[in-house]
Amino acid sequence: MELFLKIAAAGVMIMLLFYLWPTFKQWQEHGPKAEKGDWQAALLPLAAVVGLVVLLVMLVR
Amino acid sequence: MANQYSIARSPQAVLETNKVLKNTYLLLAATLAFSAMTAMLSMALAMPPWVYLASVIVSMVLGIFVLPRTAQSASGVGVIFLITGLLGFGLGSILSMYLALPNGPSIIATAFGGTALIFLGLSGYALTSKTDFSFMGGFLFAGMMVVVVAMVANIFLNMPALALAVSGAIILLMSGFILFDTSRIKNGQETNYIMATYGIYLSIFNIFISLLQILGIMGDE
Numbered sequence: 001m002e003l004f005l006k007i008a009a010a011g012v013m014i015m016l017l018f019y020l021w022p023t024f025k026q027w028q029e030h031g032p033k034a035e036k037g038d039w040q041a042a043l044l045p046l047a048a049v050v051g052l053v054v055l056l057v058m059l060v061r
Numbered sequence: 062m063a064n065q066y067s068i069a070r071s072p073q074a075v076l077e078t079n080k081v082l083k084n085t086y087l088l089l090a091a092t093l094a095f096s097a098m099t100a101m102l103s104m105a106l107a108m109p110p111w112v113y114l115a116s117v118i119v120s121m122v123l124g125i126f127v128l129p130r131t132a133q134s135a136s137g138v139g140v141i142f143l144i145t146g147l148l149g150f151g152l153g154s155i156l157s158m159y160l161a162l163p164n165g166p167s168i169i170a171t172a173f174g175g176t177a178l179i180f181l182g183l184s185g186y187a188l189t190s191k192t193d194f195s196f197m198g199g200f201l202f203a204g205m206m207v208v209v210v211a212m213v214a215n216i217f218l219n220m221p222a223l224a225l226a227v228s229g230a231i232i233l234l235m236s237g238f239i240l241f242d243t244s245r246i247k248n249g250q251e252t253n254y255i256m257a258t259y260g261i262y263l264s265i266f267n268i269f270i271s272l273l274q275i276l277g278i279m280g281d282e
Binding site for chain 2: 028042053056
């Protein structure tokens, strides 16, 4: 049962890759490009998320 | 002085965007509550862990093939409740497993609190920021494909270190998707509240599951 589910999960995830590929191509080719300061604005909250996860790990140890 | 935002978008467009935003958060709250109910049902029925994998497989198939075809009609609401209910039911079996650990309840509470903080913080940031985060699209979808390949490999390899790395990457990617999705709704690029809810729900669900996994591994002495 478990092996069957693992194979099915792998199959669905590979299917997801085929589903994601055109979306990725679309965004890569026609999506808006980052302007000056855009990445900085995105990396700041992501760094805060990393900090929070580290804090949570320290809390449960 | 009128700002660029009010010049670029008509009042009608702004009203439409606010409507999509309101409907998205209402449907998100309803689907999260429904997931919590099905998770409790699954815990009460003491479902085995394989139920999680089965529910994820079925909900992924529904999310890829059924939801995009029904999202423009009222039946889309039924489909999204079916997907989120299934995911909640699968989550219940995982939560039962964690509850059996000595520090399980504290790990679940910490993961829940962490997920809520991440979601509320990032949504608030994206809604108030002047930056349009849709430039992250290509990067996020590329990252998602790399993570899916690593997940497929780890289904069979079962390496805890790879599982930890994948969970960390998922938290970062899903955090990016919260910024991306919220920004797209705010800027009127996403007009379907069912698809918007689905995207944000998946981000929250994946952050919670990944946090559970990280805290479970790191909290284990």
